Amino acid sequence: MKSFKTHSSHWGAFSGRYENGSLEVRPHPGDPHPSPLLGNIPAIANSPMRIRRPAIRRGWLEGTPGHAQNRGADDYVEVSWPRAADLVAKELQRVYGNFGPEAVFGGSYGWSSAGRFHHAQSQIHRFLNVLGGYVSSVNTYSSGAAMVILPHVLGPYDHFDRKSVTWDAIERSSELVVAFGGMATKNADVHGGGISAHIVRQKLNGASARGARFILVSPLKDDFPAEVNAEWLSIIPGTDVALMLGLAHALVSAGLHDRGFLDNYTIGYERFEDYLLGRTDGVEKSPEWASDICGIGADLIIDLARTMASARTLITVSHSLQRADHGEQPVWMGVVLAAMLGQIGRDGGGYAYSLGALGNIGKGQLGVPLPTLSQFKNPVADFIPVARIADMLLNPGDAFHYNGQAMRYPDIRLVYWAGGNPFHHHQDLNRLRAAFKRPETIIVHETAWTSSARHADIVLPATTTLERDDIGAADRDPLMVAMKKLIEPVGEARDDYEIFSEIARRFGKFEEFTENRTSREWLSALFETTRAALIAGGHDAPDFETFWDRGELSLPLKTDDGGPARAFRQDPAAFPLKTPSGKIEIFSQTIESFGYDDCRGHPRWYPPGAKAGADESRYPLHLVCNQPHQRLHSQLDYGDFSRSTKIKGREPVRINPADAAERGISDGDIVRLFNARGSCLAAAVISEEARRGVMQLATGAWFEPDDPAAEKSMCVHGNPNILTRDVGTSQLAQGSTGQLTRVEAERFAGEPPPVRIFEGMTFLDEAERSGTKAATGRSASPTMARDAPSPEKLILTHPETEQNNP
Ligand SMILES: Nc1nc2c(c(=O)[nH]1)N[C@H]1C(S)=C(S)[C@@H](COP(=O)(O)OP(=O)(O)OC[C@H]3O[C@@H](n4cnc5c(=O)[nH]c(N)nc54)[C@H](O)[C@@H]3O)O[C@H]1N2
Ligand SMILES: Nc1nc2c(c(=O)[nH]1)N[C@H]1C(S)=C(S)[C@@H](COP(=O)(O)OP(=O)(O)OC[C@H]3O[C@@H](n4cnc5c(=O)[nH]c(N)nc54)[C@H](O)[C@@H]3O)O[C@H]1N2
Ligand SMILES: [Mo]
Numbered sequence: 001m002k003s004f005k006t007h008s009s010h011w012g013a014f015s016g017r018y019e020n021g022s023l024e025v026r027p028h029p030g031d032p033h034p035s036p037l038l039g040n041i042p043a044i045a046n047s048p049m050r051i052r053r054p055a056i057r058r059g060w061l062e063g064t065p066g067h068a069q070n071r072g073a074d075d076y077v078e079v080s081w082p083r084a085a086d087l088v089a090k091e092l093q094r095v096y097g098n099f100g101p102e103a104v105f106g107g108s109y110g111w112s113s114a115g116r117f118h119h120a121q122s123q124i125h126r127f128l129n130v131l132g133g134y135v136s137s138v139n140t141y142s143s144g145a146a147m148v149i150l151p152h153v154l155g156p157y158d159h160f161d162r163k164s165v166t167w168d169a170i171e172r173s174s175e176l177v178v179a180f181g182g183m184a185t186k187n188a189d190v191h192g193g194g195i196s197a198h199i200v201r202q203k204l205n206g207a208s209a210r211g212a213r214f215i216l217v218s219p220l221k222d223d224f225p226a227e228v229n230a231e232w233l234s235i236i237p238g239t240d241v242a243l244m245l246g247l248a249h250a251l252v253s254a255g256l257h258d259r260g261f262l263d264n265y266t267i268g269y270e271r272f273e274d275y276l277l278g279r280t281d282g283v284e285k286s287p288e289w290a291s292d293i294c295g296i297g298a299d300l301i302i303d304l305a306r307t308m309a310s311a312r313t314l315i316t317v318s319h320s321l322q323r324a325d326h327g328e329q330p331v332w333m334g335v336v337l338a339a340m341l342g343q344i345g346r347d348g349g350g351y352a353y354s355l356g357a358l359g360n361i362g363k364g365q366l367g368v369p370l371p372t373l374s375q376f377k378n379p380v381a382d383f384i385p386v387a388r389i390a391d392m393l394l395n396p397g398d399a400f401h402y403n404g405q406a407m408r409y410p411d412i413r414l415v416y417w418a419g420g421n422p423f424h425h426h427q428d429l430n431r432l433r434a435a436f437k438r439p440e441t442i443i444v445h446e447t448a449w450t451s452s453a454r455h456a457d458i459v460l461p462a463t464t465t466l467e468r469d470d471i472g473a474a475d476r477d478p479l480m481v482a483m484k485k486l487i488e489p490v491g492e493a494r495d496d497y498e499i500f501s502e503i504a505r506r507f508g509k510f511e512e513f514t515e516n517r518t519s520r521e522w523l524s525a526l527f528e529t530t531r532a533a534l535i536a537g538g539h540d541a542p543d544f545e546t547f548w549d550r551g552e553l554s555l556p557l558k559t560d561d562g563g564p565a566r567a568f569r570q571d572p573a574a575f576p577l578k579t580p581s582g583k584i585e586i587f588s589q590t591i592e593s594f595g596y597d598d599c600r601g602h603p604r605w606y607p608p609g610a611k612a613g614a615d616e617s618r619y620p621l622h623l624v625c626n627q628p629h630q631r632l633h634s635q636l637d638y639g640d641f642s643r644s645t646k647i648k649g650r651e652p653v654r655i656n657p658a659d660a661a662e663r664g665i666s667d668g669d670i671v672r673l674f675n676a677r678g679s680c681l682a683a684a685v686i687s688e689e690a691r692r693g694v695m696q697l698a699t700g701a702w703f704e705p706d707d708p709a710a711e712k713s714m715c716v717h718g719n720p721n722i723l724t725r726d727v728g729t730s731q732l733a734q735g736s737t738g739q740l741t742r743v744e745a746e747r748f749a750g751e752p753p754p755v756r757i758f759e760g761m762t763f764l765d766e767a768e769r770s771g772t773k774a775a776t777g778r779s780a781s782p783t784m785a786r787d788a789p790s791p792e793k794l795i796l797t798h799p800e801t802e803q804n805n806p
Helices: 037-044 058-062 081-099 121-129 146-153 157-161 167-173 202-211 241-255 261-263 268-276 287-294 298-310 328-341 386-394 429-435 496-506 510-514 518-538 546-548 563-570 591-594 613-618 640-644 657-662 800-805
Strands: 007-008 011-018 023-029 056-058 077-080 136-138 176-180 213-218 231-235 313-317 350-353 381-383 398-404 406-409 412-420 441-447 458-462 470-472 479-483 551-556 621-622 651-655 668-676 677-687 694-699 740-747
Touching: 007 479, 011 037, 023 037, 037 640, 056 058, 081 412, 081 441, 081 458, 081 496, 121 412, 121 496, 121 510, 136 386, 136 398, 146 591, 157 350, 157 563, 167 202, 167 328, 176 298, 231 613, 241 287, 241 298, 241 328, 261 313, 287 298, 313 328, 313 563, 328 350, 386 429, 386 510, 429 458, 470 518, 479 546, 496 510, 496 518, 510 563, 518 546, 546 551, 591 668, 613 740, 621 668, 651 657, 651 668
Parallel strands: 136 381, 176 213, 176 313, 213 231, 313 350, 412 441, 441 458, 621 694, 651 677
Antiparallel strands: 007 011, 011 023, 056 077, 056 458, 398 406, 470 479, 479 551, 621 740, 651 694, 668 677, 668 740
């Protein structure tokens, strides 16, 4: 055991040992349900997918006229580190000098890896702020709509995602949990920054053993762990608001809504009730009305409403529901339904947003702050809602609305990304490809040859956490982990910190960026924040070196006081909600005053169509594009566990037996999914767990176009974002709507094009590129290019970086 070193990841703490060229990984002994995602880690050490040397896209390097059109289909030339750093610095100088920081997009959205110091997004933001700033992005792909609607109607986002109902309260007190979008335990495998104990399964079982009932509202049956025997209400995707309205109507019809709670704790119920009962639009949102839309029987709806009113009931709304057209509405309507039940703030009852979506949600609050690297201040005010990136690149200067502000898209010349994969996370990839042809320069730091790296001009090889020391710690996780370096950097990969330090040096800003600290000095300095708080609280507070030797440190948790909702319930005058009225806003004057036609003063049902575009209804099947169980997003799709789940090398897509039979599709067949935007291949899995009319294709299979040079190309591997729509949830939040789309499916006749994405890259030599075309840039052998002359070593005067890269 001695040679095993502690480490951590977004999907679990573990220890690892690298011997004889292979990496062995063992879960943390205190984790009751370690994640199978650990099985993807060993491939990091030697996969041909790793980026080994800085690489420059040929057209960019040569300055060929119109070269940007070749992004995604060009060759790459490997260069030395000093050359790459010079090129980056020169280009940044040019763009900052000619156009200013408002022309640099540095939003750089993405999960990158666990680790408090080497967190790629903190590093890049700090770096760009040192250089003069950048256009940023706000909110997340996870919860773009909820982050904007919740503060208007219930209070700050973290009050209801973080400081909300805990698993302990559910185990103790909940009698009925109605989970819109479910609580698939695959999702709780993961938490941003780390998770030392996977407890969701255990807690659900505990509640279930005590007699709590669980209702799963979802188009997929396995959005709840089988053990808790959830009752499955198989809903038509995108129709939860109709179901919630039907439930609300049933409550009012039976006089079961809590008038006292509505009077004391909410505003605007009457206006909502006028809508609910059809006084404003002539349409009663009755259970029968709802049933026609959502596909769940009216009797079931009436029955469920009665049960909800008679039990300690918790309503949960998943992230997925709001990652869709009008995604603000189910989040808001869930709040209204919980308010009508009068249980907000009661132990194990009320409303919890996103419970089950990430492994630490529903755990207790940490009692001490975590080590955090300052990103400095960004002097540039321009920003976009994160999912509007293609709109921004395609339409500089165009007007758009966001949360009450009339805004314009900036004119971006240079895009700089570290720690994210837009060709994973963004929708309508053919459109994104067109958008990525617009900027003058795209720079990417990546660990692996993702599709985003393959669309960049300058690709800089970043280390993974396995190749560096860091501190592992996350919100609501009571274990801090010494993430010890397990392997030497692969190829010539460098830490993001080191890369940015070297570029900052070329601007004369090395000291400002690094504060003259080595990475190791940073770790011990950042650790002091937590240590000081531990000392103040009278807890075990070892110094950094002792922590490092021990490998981990327990952090104290606060006692579960029920959060802001409990305080508000107990004394609404002393602890008002942080909404404009201090109450739950069933009607929001603020939102009404924005005058948006796609998000008005109270929650309502917006029939699909207007936003979806006329062509959507031509495609009969709903495609659910949810999170993958076999990896985190696109990360380590090349890992053993993820690849073991592919069928004939393609991503599995689930289809209901009746839908498959209608189309002559058998289990294991290669199918083509298509709609007006694009198409992809995937391998059919026939499953009763998908509702009739619903297919499910997880995100994260690396995008591989069959013809990279074509304007519209089929993905041969099974990335659903070639099919999804790139439109915002509404003018209020402009969130991503990637969860759902419409498609048709057919059996793929004939020999399908091969999947070659995991075969590795070949490169042009600097010498070769002046001659006629040599390597193809995408051919089979990853080792060919390794014969290139050995690169100049990056000149490093920084002692720590020397140490890290002997
Ligand atoms: N259709 C559809 N699309 C979706 C979703 C959906 O439900 N449906 N879900 C959305 C959601 S919720 C999210 S959060 C996004 C996720 O989107 P992303 O967060 O962009 O996806 P990841 O695959 O985690 O990308 C992280 C990248 O960082 C790289 N990386 C890891 N460590 C380091 C490092 O130390 N340095 C550097 N430079 N790079 C590093 C990894 O190799 C990886 O390519 O996807 C969104 N996209
Ligand atoms: N293993 C693993 N876990 C993850 C991630 C990962 O990549 N891999 N990503 C993490 C991240 S960044 C995030 S943000 C969270 C995301 O958390 P979520 O967004 O909640 O997760 P999803 O798996 O996308 O969706 C959950 C389920 O919602 C259901 N659903 C979809 N549309 C509808 C609908 O219209 N109505 C109803 N009632 N149900 C619907 C689908 O059946 C789907 O399986 O997951 C996190 N957990
Ligand atoms: Mo997310």
